[in-house]
Amino acid sequence: MKNRIDSCFEQLKAKGEKALITFVTAGDPDLETTEKLVLEMFDKGADIIELGVPFSDPIAEGITIQEASLRSLKNGTTLDKIFDTVTSLRQKTDKPLLLMMYINTIFRYGTERFFKGCADRGIDGVIVPDLPFEERDEISDTADKYGIYVINLVAPTSADRVSMIAKESKGFLYVVSSLGVTGTRKDITTDFDKLLAPLKNSDVPYCIGFGISSPEMAEKMSAYADGVIIGSAIVNKVAENGVTSPEIVGKFVSELKAPLR
DSSP, X not given: OOOHHHHHHHHHHHHTOOEEEEEEETTSSOHHHHHHHHHHHHHTTOSEEEEEOOOSSOTTOOHHHHHHHHHXXXXXXXXXXXXXXXXXXXXXXXXXXXEEOOHHHHHHHOHHHHHHHHHHHTOOEEEOTTSOGGGTHHHHHHHHHTTOEEEOEEOGGGGGGHHHHHHTOOSOEEEEOSSSSXXXXXXXXXXXXXXXXXXXXXXXXXXXXXXXXXXXXXXXXHTTSSEEEEOHHHHHHHHHHGGGXXXXXXXXXXXXXXXXX
C-alpha cells in the first residue's frame, strides 16, 4: 500500500499547490482537544499534521514547545494514549499523520513494538530531531519493515551533505530554516538558493520549517520548496486559548494555506 505522504505530495503537485504541514503537541491542553485540533486543521487546509510526543527534555525545541510538552506530561499523556487518539482520528480522516519525537522515547517503548504500533494505528512517518543521519540505521530497518517513513532533516550547516541525505530520504525532506531551536522568528536570513541548490533535481519533496509564523512568511518560504512546516505559531495559539483553541487555530491554518494554493 502506498504511503499517504507520497499520495499527498502527488495530489498537491497535480493541483499546483504547496504543502502546508502543521504541528501540535499531543495532549496540550488535553488529548480530546488534540483530536479536535487535528480535524479542524485538516478541514481548514493542512495537508499533513505532525503530533509532537511530549518529552521531558526536548533539546531541539524553543520555550513554546518545551512548555507545551511539560503541560502535556503533567496531564499524564503517554505514547499509548497518543496511539489511542490516532486510532480515533483514523475513523474520521485518512490524511497523513506523523509523530515528532525523541529517540529515547522510541528506545524506551521498544523499537519493534513502537513501529508496529505506528503501522497498526495508521501513523505514516516519524521525525526524530535528535537522531543524527549517520545513526539512522538504529531504527530505519524496523521502520521500513512496517512501512513507516523516517523523515530526514537538513540544516544550514548540512551544505555538502544535502544531496546525499536527499538520496536516502522518503516522504519529504525537512529543511530546517535556521540554526538554533524551534520558535517563531521575525526574519529568516538563510541563503536558501545556496542551501537548496543540490535538491533542484531531487526526487523527494522538501519542505521548510522552524520559525515560520505568518501567511506572508509561508508564502515567501514556499517559493523555495514544495511546502512549509508551521509549529510554534500554532502551539502559541493553543497555549493562549486552551480547549477553545481549535476554532482559532483553524482560522489561522486557512490563512496560512491561502497563499500556497
